[in-house]
Amino acid sequence: MEFLTVHSPALIIALPLLAAFVIPLLGRAGATIRDTFNVAILGFTAFLVAVLAIDVYTGGTRVYTFGATVPEMAIPQGYMVPVRIMFEVDAISIFMALATTVVTIAAFIYSLQFLKGETGQERFYSLLMLLFVGMLGLELTGDMFNMFVFLEILSIAGAGLASYRVNMADAVEGGFKYIVISAVSALMVLFAIGILYAQYNLLSIAALAHNMQYNTLDMIALGLLAIAFVMKLAGVPLHMWAPDTYAVAPAGITPMIYTSSAASMYALYRVTFTLYGGAFDTGAIGWVVIILGVLSMFIGVMMAIHQTDIKRLMAYHAISQSGYMLLGVGVGLAVLTDPVALASYGRDAMNGGIFHIINNALYKGMLFLTAEAIFFRIGTRDLNRMGGLGHKMKWTAAFFIIGALAISGIPPFNGFASKLLIYESVFRFNPLLSVIAMFVSLVTLASFTKVFYSAFTGAEMPSLGQVREVPRSMLIGMGVLAACIIFFSIFPGLVVDAIVAPATDALIDQASYINGVMGAAP
């Protein structure tokens, strides 16, 4: 147990990676052995994430240095800068890792029966594990270049999975768009890393933040990083890839690609708050993030209304919901240097934005899964060719209702809890923004009502007479997410206090992040 706690940051990455390498070898041993192995690895990784989470929430930031004689020794004996790669796990990292793990487990269980009879299953699962590793690595790492490498892993795995249905032309194109955007954004990140490295000869985030001088080159690097991550998280001016990719990705993968954009959002926050934040005036950057958020919210939902493809519709809603997260955290960023405003509403706004990340990963993931369940049974994503499915697919309909109510911010559900935090605090920052946010929420509700009526109620389409409920593993996959949503809805206060507020504090508290690594420097 001691061993597991000490080495958990490394094992969280290493075990799924090992699984990804072993799965192609297991392919010939039979599907049952492979699935059991996958479940075991995923379960054990989830257990390790939980162990690490408990450790971080009770004991503070954890540093794990790869290849050092002592894991905590980020800086070699008697030297002044970190040399090796280290993972630095603080509350926000582990918060994202928890969200990632839950979504991955649900997506994996869902895929088990969804893939029955398809070819290339072992490669599919291998890539699924790699996508999981990519997200976890991106969230746990404390090194800029390592972040780039994990960003590439998740991009390539995501693109390969997105075009899984190669017999459909749009699937290949969706994957191609995703990989072009990913490649360009990753190269921009690498360029920014090069600029930072050239000035400080450092790659560790904490050490870079410690030495940051905020000169012209640093600002260029910040610009490149921000553009790259906004591109990757599908913020509005650069969102065009998202509907195409989300619409074509196979079941289980869409929620994971969506979660990987949330991981990019984490990277954006990490860069703005931890790498730059603190000593320099973040007000302007905060406003940029707010404007991006408002644009994403508004344009996303407006584009969503008139879609007839159910997954494209949900993809536009996903863009719109990302806007809330950007808005909440952007307000926090705008008032970061003003302690009074930060204490009175900035922290709440950030709590809302960060809480929204996990809420959204849960209900948006579940909505994507329900859409995919419908596609699985009736073979079309066109809303005009659906109808009366509620009678035949009762569970799917129930899950859809839960997800739709949660995403629209209807009171008992968790979406309401995070949106309320955002509305209240943003209202004190700028009332207009809050009004826009509420308006977007209403439009979201209207849009999902439309989907519900056209897909699940009304007369049965004659062509859909043979439709049955989806297989059990798909229901369990959705059920896992639904259970989490219900838990979060019943105890929002508990969740905010236990995992969201520490995450916010970790983002704001740049000094302790730096201290985690540079504390040992002479």
Next chain:
Amino acid sequence: MRQIAGWILLIVLVAFLISGALSMHPFGYPPSDMDDYMIENSQAETANNNVVAAVLFDYRGLDTLGEATVLFTAVTGVLLLFRALKRKEKGS
């Protein structure tokens, strides 16, 4: 419209990059805190003459694992996309 916006974006970005290039450290005289440690200690710590190999596999080993993983991911992805869509009959 799209053309004009594209050109503006392109010119602004390249201008930024060139101004950045001019304010870089002079070519050939980089700061080297972290790298000096590796050059000095790679032989003693990793028993290795090739400092680049020491950086690749020891000091920054996780990056190389990630890099190998990227290659593995890409190969898996390529083979996934080129897979046969229908299962072959047993024994053929």
Next chain:
Amino acid sequence: MLSKIVRTISDQLILFILVFGFYIITHGHLTPGGGFQGGAVIASGVVMMIVAFGSNQIKKSLRERHLAVVESSGALIFIGMAFAGLGTTFFYNFLVGTPVFGIIPPTGPNPGNLWTGGVIPLMNLGVGLKVIAGLSAVVLAMALFSSGEEVEE
């Protein structure tokens, strides 16, 4: 399939390419090179064979699923070396100081000794296997696809 001249020359050249690639892989901790570079050299030799003999001919002796096995085992060697250091930390170079690849070279310029480098030569070997198999599999799959053949599972 190309002309007989090309095939004959490729047949002779492949041996040298293999030896050269293997040299680059095994001396990765002493001279410029390493697993990736040597693997790329050998994979380019495989590509040469595919170009010279045609993918259908190569397919008979080089199956993709065998390549996938080689690739996975290369990756497993690599990550296994990293796991083996777990007694201290992940990626700890646990062979330094032992007689197996662990001889510490004298500080400063020296002639070089093959038994140095700790886990690095072994990792180079793993990465080399992986790169050979991976790049060959990609090129073979692309060649088979463009010649209209289905790639096997």
Next chain:
Amino acid sequence: MIQYIPYNIPFIAVALLVGIALYILIFKRNMVKIVMGVAILGAAVNLFLVALGYRAGGVAPIYTVSPQGPMVLPVPQALTLTSIVIAVSIIALMLTMVMHTYRHTKDVDAKKSRTMKG
């Protein structure tokens, strides 16, 4: 800064290469050209990283029968190697998708397809 300009030519070359790559990515719609744009962008970044590590008069950072003198920085070389392999992987996957698109549409011009308008 002016006195350094002759020495900063590699960095200016990087900026221009990035410009070319962005020109391709913004204005060209042929999928093969997009792949080439990404490849050029990758090459620019690699050139940038290698140029960062150069130390005037330096020798390769390898002690095996090395000449005397300062060594160039090893980390950028390692980063470049990583980035090259990543670029190769990405391009392989992209070309796979281009080949599939070509099989579906017999055309790689993205203007004609439905979803590639963005």
